[in-house]
Amino acid sequence: MIGIVLVSHSEALANAxxxxxxxxxxxxxxxxxxxAGAAGGFGTDATAIASAIDDLATTEGVLVITDLxxxxxxxxxxxxIRSSTYQALISDxxxxxxxxxxxxxxxxxxxxxxIAAEAxxxxxxxxxxxxxxxxxxxxxDTDPENPxxxxxxxxxxxxxxxxxxxxxxxxTAGEFSADIELTNTTAGRGPVSASSVIGLLSLAASKxxxxxxxxxxxxxxxxxxxxxQLVLQGFGELx
Amino acid sequence: MSEALTIDALQQWxxxxxxxxxxxxxxxxxxxxxxxxxxxGTNMVRGTAAVVAKLDGGTTGTVQELLKAVGIxxxxxxxxxxxxxxxxxxxxxxxxSPSDVQLNGSELENALHAGVNGVIARGHATVGDKTxxxxxxxxxxxxxxxxxxxxxxQGSIAAAAAAATIGRDSTKPLxxxxxxxxxxxxxxxxxxxPGAASAAIxxxxxAASIGERTA
Numbered sequence: 244m245i246g247i248v249l250v251s252h253s254e255a256l257a258n259a260x261x262x263x264x265x266x267x268x269x270x271x272x273x274x275x276x277x278x279a280g281a282a283g284g285f286g287t288d289a290t291a292i293a294s295a296i297d298d299l300a301t302t303e304g305v306l307v308i309t310d311l312x313x314x315x316x317x318x319x320x321x322x323x324i325r326s327s328t329y330q331a332l333i334s335d336x337x338x339x340x341x342x343x344x345x346x347x348x349x350x351x352x353x354x355x356x357x358i359a360a361e362a363x364x365x366x367x368x369x370x371x372x373x374x375x376x377x378x379x380x381x382x383x384d385t386d387p388e389n390p391x392x393x394x395x396x397x398x399x400x401x402x403x404x405x406x407x408x409x410x411x412x413x414x415t416a417g418e419f420s421a422d423i424e425l426t427n428t429t430a431g432r433g434p435v436s437a438s439s440v441i442g443l444l445s446l447a448a449s450k451x452x453x454x455x456x457x458x459x460x461x462x463x464x465x466x467x468x469x470x471x472q473l474v475l476q477g478f479g480e481l482x
Numbered sequence: 483m484s485e486a487l488t489i490d491a492l493q494q495w496x497x498x499x500x501x502x503x504x505x506x507x508x509x510x511x512x513x514x515x516x517x518x519x520x521x522x523g524t525n526m527v528r529g530t531a532a533v534v535a536k537l538d539g540g541t542t543g544t545v546q547e548l549l550k551a552v553g554i555x556x557x558x559x560x561x562x563x564x565x566x567x568x569x570x571x572x573x574x575x576x577x578x579s580p581s582d583v584q585l586n587g588s589e590l591e592n593a594l595h596a597g598v599n600g601v602i603a604r605g606h607a608t609v610g611d612k613t614x615x616x617x618x619x620x621x622x623x624x625x626x627x628x629x630x631x632x633x634x635x636q637g638s639i640a641a642a643a644a645a646a647t648i649g650r651d652s653t654k655p656l657x658x659x660x661x662x663x664x665x666x667x668x669x670x671x672x673x674x675x676p677g678a679a680s681a682a683i684x685x686x687x688x689a690a691s692i693g694e695r696t697a
Contacts, residue, residue, distance in 0.1 A: 252562075281560075281561025281562055281565065282525070282528060282559060282560075282561040284521070284561070285519075286561035286562040286565075287561070287562060287566075288557070288558055288561055288565065289557045289558075289565070289566050289569065290554065290557050290558040291558075311662070312563065312661060312662060313562045313563035313566065313661075313662075316563050316566045316567070316604055316605060317557075317562075317563075317565070317566045319604060320557065320566045320569060320570055320573075320604065323573075324554070324557070324573070
């Protein structure tokens with residue numbers, strides 16, 4: 244599991260962002276450190292960031308997530324002055340969204356590169372939800388040819404495909420070797436990979452939207468069925 | 483070049499820098515209150531005082547070790563972008579200094595160049611962005627030009643300090659394009675950039691400490 248370092252001008256901000264993100268994780272939590280504040284006030288401290296990264300030495304790489312301007316600057320210096328040598332990347336994703344994507348991705352066992360890409364795309368999901376109709380363009384189309392299995396279901400949980408169900412979907416998708424893709428056929432968004440929280444959120448799928456599930460791979464039909472069950476059960480959100 | 487800067491001379495520069503920062507702290511903070519979070523003076527006083535404490539604690543060894551210790555101390559005590567940028571300046575100087583107890587003129591020029599380039603690379607700022615680069619870049623250009631013209635190190639550093647001051651003042655009408663001041667947009671114009679002001683103090687302190695030694 245990769246490690247996560249949150250770099251913020253404010254410790255309270257970082258703690259809250261991490262607490263929020265950890266709501267999405269139901270199993271083992273990813274290892275994380277918070278490097279926030281400088282000299283007892285707001286700010287960022289490259290030496291504190293460097294020791295936070297070094298602290299996570301046993302993990303499969305570290306994603307550093309930053310808030311405002313100097314957080315990036317201090318983090319890039321931290322990468323130079325740290326004593327550990329395993330891979331560490333600075334995410335360019337927005338703070339809260341990237342933290343959520345990283346926590347969910349890390350808990351699902353994704354690689355550092357995949358999680359970094361996921362966190363980086365986090366702004367797209369937000370744009371898809373705030374600019375009407377532009378959502379379809381933010382996710383690149385993949386080849387939907389000859390899915391080994393597919394199904395279509397209607398979303399029945401009141402909140403639609405929001406972050407918690409998306410995280411659950413990613414977790415479920417991670418249990419299969421098949422590539423699973425979802426499309427919001429009602430709104431014409433997608434397809435997106437079911438292994439990406441941010442991708443799933445960019446579907447902006449609300450209650451009663453039709454979701455198409457496509458899977459490609461050896462266990463495709465079992466995978467489609469598992470996802471279908473989640474949708475049918477309203478992701479456990481039906482009262 | 484026969485002139486050389488010894489460890490002692492470098493320490494004198496840093497003492498002078500700390501002293502000048504302290505006497506001009508209120509002004510730096512005033513500049514920062516116009517376009518930032520009003521803490522640049524306080525932060526730099528804290529950082530340079532920590533450097534002095536470190537030096538007084540008895541760091542000997544090579545120029546490289548001295549500059550590295552200064553860089554790390556500034557990073558962990560100044561805080562924020564200034565800490566990382568001043569830290570980078572000294573760490574890059576250290577990395578590009580000989581493992582020796584003194585710097586000759588061309589070695590100093592080389593190390594200062596590396597320090598300024600490090601700050602540019604770290605902050606992605608260029609001249610005109612209303613940052614410390616507006617003072618540092620003209621200073622290093624003037625230093626190189628003066629040395630290339632065959633002037634002595636002392637006179638060349640003085641030329642660098644003069645260029646830094648002009649560069650500092652050039653930030654007044656500029657609209658900030660980097661750092662937190664950039665969020666202010668047009669409202670950042672009309673004020674000298676506090677980072678450029680402290681950077682000019684750094685170069686002036688070098689000129690003053692060299693002047694004192696040879697005087």
